[in-house]
Amino acid sequence: MLLSTRRTAVMRAGVELRVFDGLADGPAGADELAKRLGVHPRGMRVLLAALAAIGLLDVEDDAYRLAPGAEEVLVTSSPAYFGSAMRLASSDYEWQALGRLADAVRSGGTVLDENAETPEYSYWEDFAAYPTGNTSRVAAKLADLLADWATERPCLDVLDTACGHGYYGYTLAQRFPQAKVWDIDWANVLDVSVRHAERMGVRDRVELITGDMFSVPMGGPYDVTMITNVLHHFSEERATEMLTKLAQATKPDGKVAVVAITTDDRPPAEDPVPHLFSVLMLAWTHEGESHSMDAYRRMFAAAGLTPPRFHSLPGVPLRILLAERA
Secondary structure, eight states, X not given: OTTHHHHHHHHHHHHHTXXXXXXXXXXXXXXXXXXXXXXXXXXXXXXXXXXXXXXXEEEETTEEEEOTTHHHHHSTTSTTOOHHHHHHHTXXXXXXXXXXXXXXHHHTSOOOSSOTTSTTOTHHXXXXXXXXXXXXXXXXXXXXXXXXXXXXXXOEEEEEETOTTOHHHHHHXXXXXXXXXXXXXXXXXXXXXXXXXXXXXXXXXXXXEESOTTTSXXXXXXXXXXXXXXXXXXXXXXXXXXXXXXXXXXXXEEEEEEEEEOBOSSOGGGSHHHHHHHHHHHHHSSSOOOOBHHHHHHHHHHTTBOOOEEEEOTTOOEEEEEEEBO
16 A cells, blocks of 8 residues: 555656557667657666556566557557546645645645635646546436437537536537537636537537536526536535525426435445545545435435436446436
8 A cells, every 4th residue: 555656656657758659569678768758768767667567568678568458548549548537536636635634634624725626726627628438438328318308308408517528518419419508617627628519519509607606697497407526525515505506407397417426335345436535525625525325315305306316337436316306
């Protein structure tokens, strides 16, 4: 456990310097690769040996090559490239927060002046710019879950609250030609979101609402209101306030969708991801944590929504919660 920070640093440096791209066409020695990538030969030699030590490269006769599987997830041209997830999970923002974890435990919440709840926090620009492969999978799953219901509707007005990268709303717009999306987020984040909308071919059906989701007028009513990867940043009471606002902006026969990391009845050792995520929320927010499934049932009921239906994908820690106006 104590050595894990070194492993993360080695992997992060390899991705940042494009070492795996440099070896995608075949094996190379440290000096050759250093020249190719424009770095110091000694630095390259030490890093390549460390990457081999943690199993990401193989070495034979001083020539390094990609280990099995590395080309699929660590070469930027691969459809399954996962370096973006690493950029977020090992970000300086998170490390700054976790470096003050003991102080956060003492105080019961973040001690950082600038944190995940700070208006126009620059981390959210990175979050919007680098969605992971899981993001696309969960967005497609949400579209599948809504397909039968949405296909029959003559229009499909969608509100994506704290949209970030916007993939959830834009995937619905791609799937359903009658869909139109309204995105709410900070201005610096929306500047990134619209680039994804343009790339996904739906920018002409996207409207932007700039500001704090708790205070900005949402408009509506909408057929679908959603909030993804957000409610675990707040207390149960604050999250319920947000869900109530979404419910009020939803048509009587509309849907409310939440994507979140949740805990269930299993012991923490059998389901570690949400509990470790709660540690980050403790260090990075004032009252956030991975809420339990029972807590979400209470929130949905208090917000005037039907009991949520929980959906998940194998190997993905996120759950989709779907409900209607009660």
